[in-house]
Amino acid sequence: MCLAVPGKVLSINENMAEVDLDGIMIRTNITLVPDIKIGGYCLIHAGFAIEQIDEDYALETRKYLKEIRDGDPEIK
Amino acid sequence: MATLKLNEKDEVRRLIEVIKGETKGIKKPVNIMEICGTHTMDISRYGLRKLLPPTVNLISGPGCPVCVTPIEDIDRAIEIAVQKDTITTTFGDMMRVPGTRSTLNAEKSKGADIRILYSPEDSLDIAQKNPGKNVVFIGIGFETTSPAIAITVKEAKQKGINNFFVIPMFKTVIPPMEALLSDPELKLDGFIAPGHVSAIIGAKPYEYLTSKYKKPCVITGFEALDILQGIKMIVRQHMKNEGKVEIQYKRIVKYEGNPIATAVMAEVFEAVDSNWRGIGVIPKSGLSFRASYAGYNALNKFKIDISYSKEPAGCRCGEVLKGIIKPKQCGLFAKKCTPEHPIGACMVSAEGSCAAYFKYER
Numbered sequence: 013m014c015l016a017v018p019g020k021v022l023s024i025n026e027n028m029a030e031v032d033l034d035g036i037m038i039r040t041n042i043t044l045v046p047d048i049k050i051g052g053y054c055l056i057h058a059g060f061a062i063e064q065i066d067e068d069y070a071l072e073t074r075k076y077l078k079e080i081r082d083g084d085p086e087i088k
Numbered sequence: 089m090a091t092l093k094l095n096e097k098d099e100v101r102r103l104i105e106v107i108k109g110e111t112k113g114i115k116k117p118v119n120i121m122e123i124c125g126t127h128t129m130d131i132s133r134y135g136l137r138k139l140l141p142p143t144v145n146l147i148s149g150p151g152c153p154v155c156v157t158p159i160e161d162i163d164r165a166i167e168i169a170v171q172k173d174t175i176t177t178t179f180g181d182m183m184r185v186p187g188t189r190s191t192l193n194a195e196k197s198k199g200a201d202i203r204i205l206y207s208p209e210d211s212l213d214i215a216q217k218n219p220g221k222n223v224v225f226i227g228i229g230f231e232t233t234s235p236a237i238a239i240t241v242k243e244a245k246q247k248g249i250n251n252f253f254v255i256p257m258f259k260t261v262i263p264p265m266e267a268l269l270s271d272p273e274l275k276l277d278g279f280i281a282p283g284h285v286s287a288i289i290g291a292k293p294y295e296y297l298t299s300k301y302k303k304p305c306v307i308t309g310f311e312a313l314d315i316l317q318g319i320k321m322i323v324r325q326h327m328k329n330e331g332k333v334e335i336q337y338k339r340i341v342k343y344e345g346n347p348i349a350t351a352v353m354a355e356v357f358e359a360v361d362s363n364w365r366g367i368g369v370i371p372k373s374g375l376s377f378r379a380s381y382a383g384y385n386a387l388n389k390f391k392i393d394i395s396y397s398k399e400p401a402g403c404r405c406g407e408v409l410k411g412i413i414k415p416k417q418c419g420l421f422a423k424k425c426t427p428e429h430p431i432g433a434c435m436v437s438a439e440g441s442c443a444a445y446f447k448y449e450r
């Protein structure tokens with residue numbers, strides 16, 4: 013339940029941001045990451061951004077989440 | 089630290105060899121517990137238990153908020169959901185959890201107004217649009233989630249919304265870790281500490297544990313290489329007889345955590361004794377409302393009798409959550425109890441140990 017996913021901030025309006033979650037747009041509360049800028053990435057949990065992250069890592073994580081969706085990446 | 093590439097099998101093999109080498113010749117396996125449901129799922133999904141040498145024993149702990157919620161809390165939430173003029177809002181995970189007599193899902197199909205939300209904040213919108221109703225959010229989760237609820241409650245106060253309530257069932261991670269460390273039956277040697285909880289609380293709260301119990305706590309990320317690196321760091325400390333906090337997941341977790349989040353939690357909530365399924369009451373291991381926010385506590389608003397609450401017969405979730413037995417040792421596992429027909433919470437939640445074993449390690 014504590015899984016958080018990376019999203020890219022597209023626009024900011026006070027404490028809310030429009031965030032691109034790998035193609036899905038969602039509204040996210042950014043009270044906990046006041047320094048976030050448009051174009052920046054954050055980690056989102058339950059509609060709230062909980063931490064800022066750098067772009068490289070955000071893209072890596074998206075790949076990882078895609079793997080989870082697409083199948084079982086058991087290591088053989 | 090360089091960004092990890094995903095599923096780099098060579099690196100996985102190398103780490104496994106390092107862990108093998110470090111633990112070579114030890115008499116008793118190193119008992120390592122993870123206390124995050126996402127770690128539980130990932131360890132099963134990547135098949136890490138099979139890859140690691142027998143000198144490393146991975147034990148799943150009470151890391152799934154749905155699973156650790158005792159049945160009387162589930163029953164109470166269901167009873168509140170069927171009250172007149174009530175709209176219940178909840179994370180989807182709670183819908184199928186069996187209470188003693190019913191589930192939220194069953195009550196919804198019988199007509200109770202129960203709505204699944206992605207963000208708890210959406211409850212406020214619902215409350216404003218339904219002034220004649222009480223909107224009750226089922227407040228479940230660890231420190232990753234509770235700041236979001238704290239902000240939502242503060243917002244309700246600012247906007248003067250007074251038909252919004254929260255059932256406070258929040259849990260914190262450090263107190264159960266201490267309870268498990270002091271349990272002589274378990275003999276834990278170290279913890280894979282949760283990555284996203286620690287993004288909020290930081291590394292410092294674990295220092296209390298490491299200085300008292302001298303067992304390694306390594307805050308770890310969620311990819312296969314993260315987890316193996318975390319295990320390597322724990323094993324290394326263990327072999328040197330050290331017990332300190334280290335952060336493997338540095339690309340997310342800062343030593344001080346997220347101070348805004350911890351401040352808002354401390355403003356709205358205070359630590360209370362809390363009952364954990366299978367473990368019992370752990371002092372100061374839950375969060376409830378401070379007096380200044382008591383008006384938002386659904387338990388002050390609704391007086392519910394749940395004296396009938398009873399854990400399902402034969403379900404050994406309690407022992408599973410403490411890591412005393414593995415799910416397969418429960419007589420109901422994969423027979424009477426499956427994800428389609430779950431008996432206990434550990435099989436319902438996608439992150440429950442029983443569900444993880446059912447899906448990947450049967």
Ligand code: SF4
Pocket residue numbers: 402403404405406408415418419420421422425426430431432433434435436442
């Ligand atoms: S397999 Fe089912 S009945 Fe057995 S402990 Fe797990 S959830 Fe409970």
